[in-house]
Amino acid sequence: MIEISAYSVEKIKDPFGILAGERYEFYLDLEVEEDDELYLEEGLAARVVYAVEESGARIVKYELLERATEKYVAFELEEEELEAVAAFCREHLAEAGQG
Template identity: 60%
Template sequence: MIAISGYSVELVRDPFGILQGKRYEFVLDIEVDEEDELYSENGLYVRVIYSVEESRAHIVKYEIYERSTNVYLEFDMEDEERALVETFCKEHYQEAEE
């Protein structure tokens, strides 16, 4: 299981009005147990694109990176981890509002 230890969030601008709703980019610093296959001594972060529309809010995509090297890691989060991240984004996306 992961733990979120820090984050940043910003509104993704859509100057052409192509996207429905609003998109937010989160960068979540995560901590992972040493026994987890995802563990890295260099630390990890997750880049999340979160969409908020009238009828729903959801994760559009996420990517996991090694912190010190910025190397993309091809891992999927478990359902519980994804739910944790989605709940976190739902609770914090308003912090990026103008």
């Protein structure tokens, strides 16, 4: 299981009004146990695009990155981990001016 140790959040600007609702980019530092397949000695991070629309809020896209180099890591989060990330994003929207 993953644990979020640090994060930042920023509202994504949409000057042309193309996107429905609002979008937020979360950058999450993830802590992973050494025996987990996601474990990287250099650390693991996630860049998450989170949408808030009339129909609800959801993760639009996420990428896992090696924390030290920010290189893309070709792994996916398990369903329960993805749900935990979505809940974290939902809880921290206020810090980006939404909530």
